[in-house]
Amino acid sequence: MQTINQLLMIVTLMLIWLSLFISFVMLSGAIHFWFKNSHRIIETPALSRYPLITVVVPAHNEEIVIENTTRALLALNYPKDKVELLLYSDNSTDHTADRMRQAFADEQHAGRNYKIIERTGTGGKAGVLNDSLKIARGEFIAVYDADAMPEKNALYFLVQKALENPDRYMAVFGRNKTRNADQNYLTRFINQEIMVSQRIQHIAMWHMFKIGRIPGTNFIIQRDFVDSIGGWSDGALTEDTDISFKIMQSGKLIALAYNSEAFQQEPEHLKDYYFQRLRWAKGNYQVVLDNFKNLFNKSNWRVKFETFYFTSTFFIFNSAVILSDIIFLVNFGFMIWSWFDPNTQMPFTFTQGNTQISQVLVFNWLLMILLYMLQISIALASQFGQTTAKSVRIALASYFTYSQLFIIVSVHAVLQVLMDKIFKRNGTRWVKTKRFED
Amino acid sequence: MINFFYFFSIAVSIIFFIIMLVLLYFMWIIYDRVETTKVNLHLRELKARGDLNAND
Incomplete structure (x- = not known):
């Protein structure tokens, strides 16, 4: 059991690394683009037709x-x-x-x-x-x-x-x-x-x-x-x-x-x-399910790439986040329980060397927060007047509130898509977005 | 296995951290271009788009 738990932790961490890697590739591409374009004068000459x-x-x-x-x-x-x-x-x-x-x-x-x-x-x-x-x-x-x-x-x-x-x-x-x-x-x-x-x-x-x-x-x-x-x-x-x-x-x-x-x-x-x-x-989940076959057939490479990107964003990354949250919450629950029953053992540990591994995991968590902030900061920096101390504070606050909400949305969406498939329901009901006066 | 995983994860984490510092430096350069030296150019861009009153 201990080995399975340890493997689960290792797999989760590796999935998070994969997500970090994909984010770095995207950030590098965007930075290169803004390096080339952030100083251009935009003109609107007459079109050829x-x-x-x-x-x-x-x-x-x-x-x-x-x-x-x-x-x-x-x-x-x-x-x-x-x-x-x-x-x-x-x-x-x-x-x-x-x-x-x-x-x-x-x-x-x-x-x-x-x-x-x-x-x-x-x-x-x-x-x-x-x-x-x-x-x-x-x-x-x-x-x-x-x-x-x-x-x-x-x-x-x-x-x-x-x-x-x-x-x-x-x-x-x-x-x-x-x-x-x-x-x-x-x-x-x-x-x-x-x-x-x-x-x-x-x-x-x-x-x-x-x-x-x-x-x-x-x-x-x-x-x-x-x-x-x-x-x-x-x-x-x-x-x-x-x-x-x-x-x-x-x-x-x-x-x-x-x-x-x-x-x-x-x-x-x-x-x-x-x-x-x-x-x-x-x-988005529907798109992944409908197009997953494209990864293995003779589709255009862009279709394969896009399918891979959708799959990694909506399945791999979400699975990693949800798994790591479950691991954290289970350990946290057992830690609280151990205050009342000192013989309680936390299920997700590495026994020897546990402290060092925990430090690595905490460091990786901080890396994720830093990456989240970095993505927002680069997006803000590329637009005049957006980078302010307030916007950076909002970005940090959104990590602990807004972005966590998306986990609930994702789980809810996966369950609904599964239920639609199992019970052959029509899941395409349109919910209109409410509008507000300007 | 744990020892290998421990050292491997430290190495990967450090590499990621260094990449982030590099990206942070690039972000600073973009910020500097957009906010300071190129302010006038950007205002011209807004004007070209017909949108000097944009809320961002």
Whole structure:
């Protein structure tokens, strides 16, 4: 029993080392990118051509945010006659469509090419996107969520990147920033997490491996390609990841236009956050399960790499964290019990040399905290005005609170995915993220 | 086995620690570029993106 326990501890530590190694690779890639780009002057020269873009906005009960988003879309720095706006009020029971119309009421928007469609069909967001394919005239489809306010040049940068290599770049995606970052501690934590994922992970994946992943919003995709694969997967939790894999499988690329930015709203209450992340985590586990076979077949190397990355992040790393937490909690429980019964032995020990090994484990724990802080600090350092003493304190606080919450979300998501499989339940129920007034 | 694991883990931990110090140094260089010497360039970047009022 003692040997099994010791092996379990060694395996856990090695899994954590593997995670550390992967993080170092990503950080190195991101640092190299920022070394090359943090001093560049960004200019917006005229493009060689301006393809017609169909901007699709799926909105389900979004009366709180849709007007501002529509106004931001109308203000995009892109020729007005080259933008076709398709705004879908999808099964809304509030005033979403009215708010959309209100945004167009201004005289300056007379003559804009737009349609406001009050949809009653099924399929959620994927259903809306598939419906839009039937009427869209654009060469590219741009997708913006109802809460995503693009910056003026967001679409320009996406198209600029797409035109760099139209034969290979089937889709181009930008970055998202938190619109309500300073609302409370939860949104501050989320803001830092988003910055790490956008300014470290996305950047590093594109810079080193030319791998991109279509996010839910602020991206364009070649219309012909979407037609060729039969549109979006209806009702899937992971329609964006699904289409990303299809692009990579065909040997094409999803390019990152890192200057294209849109502001999106993040949950302000813990409950809303929990269910949003639960849905995302379930989607990600689903992606791993659906694509695991790609590791062993003749798939494109980028698909294999992406599957490996997903697997290591969502299975290996999470398993390591959960195992080490269990080991810690069990030992801690036995330690408390030993105060009442001195004969109690802790189950996870190395007997001789126990003190030294404990020191190594504590040192590795400190390394993990340092790595966590380092990732956030590098992401913050790459953006003007973000590195402050307060943001560093928030990063440290989030390690002990916010990031630990994700363990609960992960376990919950794994259990739900397993239950869905065992009982053949439909686990793709969409839980709408709650919106807030700006 | 425990002795081997002990020394191996110390070696790996030290290597990781050194890598982190190097990355920390690089972070400082990026911070310095973005925050001090390149402030004006960054403001121009914000202007080019049409977003001088961005909240980050």
